Amino acid sequence: MILRDRIELNPRVCNGKPVIKGTRIPVSVILGQIAEDESWETLLAGYPELKKEDIQAALLYARASLEHTEIKAAYA
Numbered sequence: 001m002i003l004r005d006r007i008e009l010n011p012r013v014c015n016g017k018p019v020i021k022g023t024r025i026p027v028s029v030i031l032g033q034i035a036e037d038e039s040w041e042t043l044l045a046g047y048p049e050l051k052k053e054d055i056q057a058a059l060l061y062a063r064a065s066l067e068h069t070e071i072k073a074a075y076a
Contacts, residue, residue: 003057003060003064005021005057006020006054006057006058007019007020007021007027007061008020008021018061020049020050020054020057022049023047023050025047025049025054027058027061030043030054031058031059031062034059040055
């Protein structure tokens with residue numbers, strides 16, 4: 001999966017925070033809900049524009065950030 005297809009960093013959207021592309025859903029919201037033991041099914045029902053691949057991309061984005069890899073390199 002190419003992260004740039006799913007994750008967007010745009011200073012005009014949510015103050016430049018990473019969001020699911022084409023939405024205003026921050027990656028941090030998805031991660032927070034997963035951390036609170038929210039099921040993927042509940043997330044998908046609560047955000048109809050969200051897809052399973054978007055949740056996966058949010059998790060991969062978080063992993064890349066934690067590994068201190070450059071986000072640009074992860075987008076390639």
